[in-house]
Amino acid sequence: xxxxxxxxxxxxxxxxxxxxxxxxxxxxxxxxxxxxxxxxxxxxxxxxxxxxxxxxxxxxxxxxxxxxxxxxxxxxxxxxxxxxxxxxxxxxxxxxxxxxxxxxxxxxxxxxxxxxxxxxxxxxxxxxxxxxxxxxxxxxxxxxxxxxxxxxxxxxxxxxxxxxxxxxxxxxxxxxxxxxxx
Numbered sequence: 001x002x003x004x005x006x007x008x009x010x011x012x013x014x015x016x017x018x019x020x021x022x023x024x025x026x027x028x029x030x031x032x033x034x035x036x037x038x039x040x041x042x043x044x045x046x047x048x049x050x051x052x053x054x055x056x057x058x059x060x061x062x063x064x065x066x067x068x069x070x071x072x073x074x075x076x077x078x079x080x081x082x083x084x085x086x087x088x089x090x091x092x093x094x095x096x097x098x099x100x101x102x103x104x105x106x107x108x109x110x111x112x113x114x115x116x117x118x119x120x121x122x123x124x125x126x127x128x129x130x131x132x133x134x135x136x137x138x139x140x141x142x143x144x145x146x147x148x149x150x151x152x153x154x155x156x157x158x159x160x161x162x163x164x165x166x167x168x169x170x171x172x173x174x175x176x177x178x179x180x181x182x
Contacts, residue, residue, distance in 0.1 A: 010037035010126025015148035017052025037126035038074020038107035
């Protein structure tokens with residue numbers, strides 16, 4: 001049973017400023033993988049331009065980490081985005097095993113009640129820009145919030161997953177929530 005430190009982030013929305021801060025945290029955390037839950041390069045029609053909006057720069061920053069990135073497609077991502085990214089990001093789901101736990105990763109813009117959760121311990125999702133740490137029917141619903149455009153007063157942040165522990169952390173490096181699974 002291999003245990004990795006995995007960073008989970010969502011909704012960068014083309015912000016070079018906050019992507020840079022996320023990658024600084026990735027480097028300093030010791031995480032081996034970075035799971036991006038969609039909405040990587042563009043802000044979409046419902047969001048204003050975020051601070052440091054520069055999708056090309058975001059692609060240029062993420063591409064050197066291609067071997068460490070797992071990414072799924074969000075509702076603001078499109079096929080043209082894949083042309084500038086050196087890692088696959090067009091799948092709408094990913095199944096990840098870590099430390100004996102199974103996690104399903106989705107963006108969250110589709111009906112999550114229809115997500116195939118059989119045998120899954122954690123559902124990682126983004127889209128809402130609001131962190132979530134709840135349990136429904138024995139599955140942990142874990143949303144890291146948004147890297148660049150958080151909502152309802154939540155911090156810009158990510159989740160660190162190691163073994164049976166999830167830690168919600170702000171881009172400033174402050175842990176503000178956690179969960180032990182099992």
